[in-house]
Amino acid sequence: MFRSIKRIIRWTGNRKKRIYRGFVYSFFNSLFIAMPIMGTAIGLNLVIEDMNGTKKLTTDYVLYLLGFMIIALLGRFLFSYLKAKSQESVGYEVTADQRIEIGNILKRVSLGFFDTHNAGEIAASVTTDLSFVEMYGMKMIDTVVNGYICVFTMILCMLFYKIEIGLICLAGVLLSAFFLKLLGNKSDKNAPEHQFAQESMIAATIEYIRGIPIVKAFKQEGVSRKGIEDAYKKSKDINIKIEKEFTVYNSFHVISLKIASIAIVCVAALMANNGTMDMPTMLMMVMFSFVIFGNVEGINNATHVLEIIDETMDKLDKINHAEYIDEDGVNKELSSYDIEFDNVIFAYDKNEILKNVSFHIPQKSTTAIIGASGSGKTTICNLIARFYDVNKGIITIGGQNIKDMKCESLLKNISMVFQNVYLFHDTIYNNIKFGNPSAGKKDIIKAAKKARCHDFIMSLPDKYDTIIGDAGSTLSGGEKQRISIARAILKDAPIVILDEATASVDPENEYEIQRAISSLVEGKTMITIAHRLATIQNADQILVVDNGEIVQKGSHDKLLDEEGIYKNFLSIREKAEGWSIV
Numbered sequence: 001m002f003r004s005i006k007r008i009i010r011w012t013g014n015r016k017k018r019i020y021r022g023f024v025y026s027f028f029n030s031l032f033i034a035m036p037i038m039g040t041a042i043g044l045n046l047v048i049e050d051m052n053g054t055k056k057l058t059t060d061y062v063l064y065l066l067g068f069m070i071i072a073l074l075g076r077f078l079f080s081y082l083k084a085k086s087q088e089s090v091g092y093e094v095t096a097d098q099r100i101e102i103g104n105i106l107k108r109v110s111l112g113f114f115d116t117h118n119a120g121e122i123a124a125s126v127t128t129d130l131s132f133v134e135m136y137g138m139k140m141i142d143t144v145v146n147g148y149i150c151v152f153t154m155i156l157c158m159l160f161y162k163i164e165i166g167l168i169c170l171a172g173v174l175l176s177a178f179f180l181k182l183l184g185n186k187s188d189k190n191a192p193e194h195q196f197a198q199e200s201m202i203a204a205t206i207e208y209i210r211g212i213p214i215v216k217a218f219k220q221e222g223v224s225r226k227g228i229e230d231a232y233k234k235s236k237d238i239n240i241k242i243e244k245e246f247t248v249y250n251s252f253h254v255i256s257l258k259i260a261s262i263a264i265v266c267v268a269a270l271m272a273n274n275g276t277m278d279m280p281t282m283l284m285m286v287m288f289s290f291v292i293f294g295n296v297e298g299i300n301n302a303t304h305v306l307e308i309i310d311e312t313m314d315k316l317d318k319i320n321h322a323e324y325i326d327e328d329g330v331n332k333e334l335s336s337y338d339i340e341f342d343n344v345i346f347a348y349d350k351n352e353i354l355k356n357v358s359f360h361i362p363q364k365s366t367t368a369i370i371g372a373s374g375s376g377k378t379t380i381c382n383l384i385a386r387f388y389d390v391n392k393g394i395i396t397i398g399g400q401n402i403k404d405m406k407c408e409s410l411l412k413n414i415s416m417v418f419q420n421v422y423l424f425h426d427t428i429y430n431n432i433k434f435g436n437p438s439a440g441k442k443d444i445i446k447a448a449k450k451a452r453c454h455d456f457i458m459s460l461p462d463k464y465d466t467i468i469g470d471a472g473s474t475l476s477g478g479e480k481q482r483i484s485i486a487r488a489i490l491k492d493a494p495i496v497i498l499d500e501a502t503a504s505v506d507p508e509n510e511y512e513i514q515r516a517i518s519s520l521v522e523g524k525t526m527i528t529i530a531h532r533l534a535t536i537q538n539a540d541q542i543l544v545v546d547n548g549e550i551v552q553k554g555s556h557d558k559l560l561d562e563e564g565i566y567k568n569f570l571s572i573r574e575k576a577e578g579w580s581i582v
């Protein structure tokens, strides 16, 4: 339990001073909680003495007591306020920083990181997991540490008045802590299972929502529901199991404290009876017995919550300590943009995909990469952008080994237009602006015009302020593609990597997309994963990839003269597009 608390405090980084300051306020707060008990005991004793006629209860006494109580009350509110002010917002502040930090980390890791950490897992870490730590982290510090500070402060007061009673309290607290430890051990065991069930539930839900169109199309509702139903059931089962085990240890923890309370009353009464304790002290001890354990009783819930926080932090550590792909890279300015692959070997994990790939792309030339599905075309493009690092060989741009560069300084030279366009849930304006955050409205409209999307944007009710994805503003595949081209035009990078859409778009859209691409690639070094005959035919160089190897390279005319995959590929594409090449 305290290990987890220490971990939460470490997590708060340079804000930990505020947590420690909160502990000091908590101590004084506890003293002011104890003061009214002492005051009440003194007051009651005065009343009894007055009734017995041994001492007169004067107005002065009453006023002193009243003043004492008011000071106690004000002190309690003051230190309680200072404690909350010092500690409570720390969780929110650290979480906000942490989320931004994770965003920065994810930008700099290899794409391989996402193969081993699925989207559900990462999404859960940044959203629900972090929210859990955000909500409960500081609450746990308050419950556990401030709870124990309060009880130990009161024990100190009791030891000061009667050592025996103070020791009974101490024994009760220690015994209850022992059962909490056992409860913690159980939670330790259950936490990974609970966490796994939680992640599976999130992953299954995301999968289910993403697959709804396919499920509907194939009428497979039953099959797809089974995955989420199993995940939900597992989550329910583990929660019930945790709850059952919790009840046993929790009962022992509470009973230890209750027994200590009863013992305080009995021993205080006995001592008063045999004359070893005076009346005010006895009254004080009895009153302490009612309130002293109130703060530690609630700690039982904390053990389970702390275990979950611990698990969550393990997961966050994995992201926080993820290796940056460009850890050793430096910022370099490129002066030319020709691309060279020199005997590049690359494997996803142990699965070798590219085998001794070598080619040269002169700057400001167009290169079409063709090959069967799964031959390695996308992988080549991903390596140019350093989404992954090569296993062997060298990739240079402008003579510069890209492994020596920081990703940011490399990627500012590259625009990528993907086949599956991703647009953010934001305005069209901001989606285009993403290509160059410092661009003004004029530049954005100019890029949209070049990308042939200005006219259809202007025909939308909210024009450039249309939120993409909102009801009624869903764009067609071709329109989204043109917006992504506008984004790339705005970025105006000297290298353009384009994955040509294989999905058929209507002829008008196709025509507009081609015009948009022509604007995008003017004077650039262009690499296209090409599917259209026109793109392939007009390229300065064609790279034919087969099973991870470049089996043919050259211009269209040169490759037409060779026997090989290119000729076969062309005749298939000709048939598909109804073309004939002469």
Ligand SMILES: Nc1ncnc2c1ncn2[C@@H]1O[C@H](COP(=O)(O)OP(=O)(O)OP(=O)(O)O)[C@@H](O)[C@H]1O
Pocket: 115, 348, 351, 353, 371, 372, 373, 374, 375, 376, 377, 378, 379, 380
């Ligand atoms: N992230 C990944 N992890 C493991 N294997 C991968 C990954 N991405 C691709 N592969 C594998 O690498 C091989 C080459 O994939 P790549 O996407 O480069 O092919 P491609 O030629 O672009 O295919 P397509 O035309 O279908 O897009 C395939 O066998 C694919 O299954």
